[in-house]
Amino acid sequence: MSDTPHVTPARPAEPAPGTRTPLTAVDVIAFLCEIIAFATLALWGFTMWAFPWNVVAGIAAPVAAILAWALFVSPRAVFDVHPFVRAIVELLVYASAMVAWWMMGNAWIGLAFGLVAVTVGVIAGRRRLS
Numbered sequence: 001m002s003d004t005p006h007v008t009p010a011r012p013a014e015p016a017p018g019t020r021t022p023l024t025a026v027d028v029i030a031f032l033c034e035i036i037a038f039a040t041l042a043l044w045g046f047t048m049w050a051f052p053w054n055v056v057a058g059i060a061a062p063v064a065a066i067l068a069w070a071l072f073v074s075p076r077a078v079f080d081v082h083p084f085v086r087a088i089v090e091l092l093v094y095a096s097a098m099v100a101w102w103m104m105g106n107a108w109i110g111l112a113f114g115l116v117a118v119t120v121g122v123i124a125g126r127r128r129l130s
Helices: 025-047 051-073 083-103 107-129
Strands: none
Touching: 025 051, 025 083, 025 107, 051 083, 083 107
């Protein structure tokens, strides 16, 4: 028999019931990237199509992205999916916004947005997994 006492690891501190963990700068920047992606898709839809289709594309593109985000990526997602699937859906929304900037003739804005959004997504995803 060993003389060392049996030690169980302590659980990390959880917030009290009815409260949540405080927001960090990464959470705020990730939220801003989401909003910018949805607004970019709306702008792309309203400006890149002829009259009857610009209304359809301007409404349908951000609605489709918001729906995909709500179903798979949001903190209260409808479907509890593997973190890899969650990351792929998040990346597709960000990539579609980046391509929309490129199609509107603003490649540098699209590149900058893609770099910031993917970096923040990786940092937030790593925090969620730890």
